[in-house]
Amino acid sequence: MKKVLLLIFIFIFSCSKRENINLLKKEYPHLSFYIDKVANMTLEERRGLLLMVGIKDKVLSEETIKVLKDNHIMGVILFDYNIESEVQLKQLTKDLREKVNPNLIISVDQEGGEVNRIKFDKLKYISQKDIGDSNSVEYADYYAREKSKFLLDLGINMLLGPVCDIASDSNSYLYNRSFSINVGIVSNLVYATVSAQKSSGIMSVLKHFPGHGDTIINSHKEFPVINKSLEKLKTNEFIPFISGIDAGAEFILVGHIENKYIDKENISSMSRKYLNILENELGFDGVIITDDLAMTGNIKRGINFGINLISNVYENVSYMFKKLNPDIIVCAKILKIIEDNRVYNQ
Numbered sequence: 001m002k003k004v005l006l007l008i009f010i011f012i013f014s015c016s017k018r019e020n021i022n023l024l025k026k027e028y029p030h031l032s033f034y035i036d037k038v039a040n041m042t043l044e045e046r047r048g049l050l051l052m053v054g055i056k057d058k059v060l061s062e063e064t065i066k067v068l069k070d071n072h073i074m075g076v077i078l079f080d081y082n083i084e085s086e087v088q089l090k091q092l093t094k095d096l097r098e099k100v101n102p103n104l105i106i107s108v109d110q111e112g113g114e115v116n117r118i119k120f121d122k123l124k125y126i127s128q129k130d131i132g133d134s135n136s137v138e139y140a141d142y143y144a145r146e147k148s149k150f151l152l153d154l155g156i157n158m159l160l161g162p163v164c165d166i167a168s169d170s171n172s173y174l175y176n177r178s179f180s181i182n183v184g185i186v187s188n189l190v191y192a193t194v195s196a197q198k199s200s201g202i203m204s205v206l207k208h209f210p211g212h213g214d215t216i217i218n219s220h221k222e223f224p225v226i227n228k229s230l231e232k233l234k235t236n237e238f239i240p241f242i243s244g245i246d247a248g249a250e251f252i253l254v255g256h257i258e259n260k261y262i263d264k265e266n267i268s269s270m271s272r273k274y275l276n277i278l279e280n281e282l283g284f285d286g287v288i289i290t291d292d293l294a295m296t297g298n299i300k301r302g303i304n305f306g307i308n309l310i311s312n313v314y315e316n317v318s319y320m321f322k323k324l325n326p327d328i329i330v331c332a333k334i335l336k337i338i339e340d341n342r343v344y345n346q
Contacts, residue, residue, distance in 0.1 A: 050304070052105065052307050057077060068096075068297055074104060075158075076104060077108065106155060110160075112127050113128065132185055133180075157202060162179075163179070164186065167213045198249075204249040205250075223256050223258050240283060245286075252278060254291065293320070294310050304326055309318075
């Protein structure tokens with residue numbers, strides 16, 4: 001009798017699960033193919049889609065290969081300690097795709113100016129502020145296309161940029177990394193940059209939502225507090241993000257910011273309320289990424305509704321993400337973005 005009841009339960013559960021999948025496919029018809037793929041993935045495979053991690057290597061080690069493959073990780077972020085020369089970097093990205101996964105997302109934070117990981121980049125001294133000071137859409141377009149060609153040739157297919165933050169003044173933590181203190185200039189140059197990167201084959205990451213410009217606090221050390229109402233944010237901070245969304249940006253990076261008017265309990269990177277704002281208020285249909293979860297040392301868990309970026313994978317992947325219950329639609333979106341931006345054998 002117990003066996004019969006168990007079989008009935010399994011049958012009902014399976015039917016219910018399939019019904020939920022069908023409902024999602026009706027709601028998101030453009031993701032139907034990928035929803036089916038996610039439905040056939042294991043929980044561990046789904047979790048791997050939600051991870052973008054740092055590695056220790058300049059030369060890919062067996063340890064790193066094992067960690068990435070065992071955890072089905074689909075995203076890697078490179079730092080300056082991973083990069084020595086053009087020949088070395090090309091070999092590292094080639095090995096990552098051949099020995100881990102051919103469709104791996106390989107990203108770098110190469111803004112230019114204060115933030116550059118690739119020291120042999122001929123454009124590394126040009127910052128977003130330099131481009132903003134020119135107030136030239138043509139210059140922004142040229143610079144983004146040249147950088148995109150450079151990164152793709154190295155085997156990198158995602159750039160953590162552009163910065164969409166509007167620096168409030170010269171005291172802003174992001175003053176030298178922002179295009180301008182003028183919202184119109186920032187918006188125009190964000191649009192030009194994303195458009196150029198997209199047409200060149202580089203995935204864009206708009207950052208740092210909901211806007212990091214109005215603070216002197218470095219969020220690598222503590223959480224900035226920017227208490228602004230949703231209506232206030234819509235009239236200023238959100239405008240460059242809308243511009244980047246309109247240009248086709250695939251990802252938005254959410255910063256570690258406290259705002260009591262949006263979420264009294266969680267910082268922005270850990271709050272689904274910000275995803276709801278992006279989708280419902282700004283019309284964003286892509287995927288969010290957290291800022292580095294290892295930055296302050298105060299974040300002890302990951303999120304189910306976007307990609308978790310973390311620099312020290314070896315120390316954290318085993319406990320920070322073991323309770324992740326990945327959102328099916330987010331996983332489907334990631335699979336589609338990966339398929340649309342394949343670089344292997346190009």
